[in-house]
Amino acid sequence: MNRAFSTDLTDHGPSLDEFTAMAEAALAEIPLEFKRHIDGVALRIDDWPDEGTLRQMRIRHPLGLLGLYRGLPIGFKQAGAVVKHVDMIFLYRRPILAHWHSRGGNLREMIKHVLVHEIGHHFGLSDADMERIESEPEDSLEQF
Secondary structure: OOOHHHHOHHHOOOOHHHHHHHHHHHHHOOOHHHHOOOOOOEEEEEOOOOHHHHHHHOOOOHHHOOEEEEOOOHHHOOOOOOOOOOOEEEEEHHHHHHHHHHHOOOHHHHHHHHHHHHHHHHOOOOHHHHHHHHHOOHHHHOOO
16 A cells, blocks of 8 residues: 555654553543443554455545444344454554544544444444434433
């Protein structure tokens, strides 16, 4: 993959190890009632999404994918089924850093936002579902 753009703002920010520590801290903040349902879901931090993933997702530029849930959502799992692959959440450091540099704000909160978004996919929510939930006033979410 052509990484000519890799010397832009995506090179400025926490190292992969520091970013991983931030993502793990965000995961630790997930409420217990949700955390028990993500037990066994692996968290992986990569600098970039791989070319095969980008092709499969029909994303032309690697900065267009901040995170990914790869696995079978909870509602689709069958008791006793043989699991071929572990459920995994990917966070892509450089696209997240580029997004953070362009939008500003708190990097820890952005990482947590992407992580929660991917956890939503584990629960079977679509991008449209999550956009709708995120657009609702915060006090209306307290009912959940």
